[in-house]
Amino acid sequence: MRQACIFILLSILTSYFSWANQQHNEKRFNTEKDLLVMQFDCKTDVDDIHSAAALKTLLSNHEFDAVNYFAVAGTYGIQEGLYVPPNKLFQQAFDERWSDAHANREKAVEEMKNVTLECLQKGGSVWIAEAGQSDFSAELIKAIQKETPDINTAERIHIVQHSDWNEDVTSAKSLAFVKAHSNYHKIPDGNAEGNGTPGFRTPGYSAWKTKVQDPELIKLWRLAVEIGLKYNGKDGRYNNEAIASGGLDFSDLSEVCWILGIQSIKDTDEFFNAFGQ
Incomplete structure (x- = not known):
């Protein structure tokens, strides 16, 4: 009886680790036809500034040359607090591949509707990494549904969220809408290590200065650190202790990695070892 129980337990564990390994190595994004969108609330935590620099660093690697991507700034929900102006960094990082929802939300929704429809109408899927809340995504999906009701957004638009706090400061209606009208994924929090996604919040981390080799990326990270320190904890903004200590926080990039x-x-150091060259 004891041997039978042990055998059953081993079988269960083997099946679990086989499943976990498949999940761990699953290829989700189709480079040939899909679109990657990263949406940044930029309010009131300065971690989005670091996350934008990390996104550009990742996509500058030759492995991801073919990734079709777009960024959106100012996709905040119902949270209070002051905005962190990202425009100088976003312009340097993304050139014309970004939209400013803080300056004009209606215009940004229209721009992103056109960008996403171009992908969807060619048979691709849209993957949205929420570096913030889902209110903008709800508006975007509604605009797509209004113009092209034949597109099944629940299958073709994938939203990835890693933060309980981001969900809490998304309006209840918007959160319920995106969960019903998109393929919504909640993944482990990118602020912690060892939970199945990278941990990209590292107090006191400055080794990027020796690991990043590309001159343009060096300029970008210097600007990201400068903006982060300028606005972190200022005028009632959230005080990110990892950044205050001279470290980095690009935890939202865990969604893009997924x-x-x-x-x-594993962590920030492994990220720069892999993509800083």
């Missing part, structure tokens, strides 16, 4: 199937990266 989308691209590279969530096996």
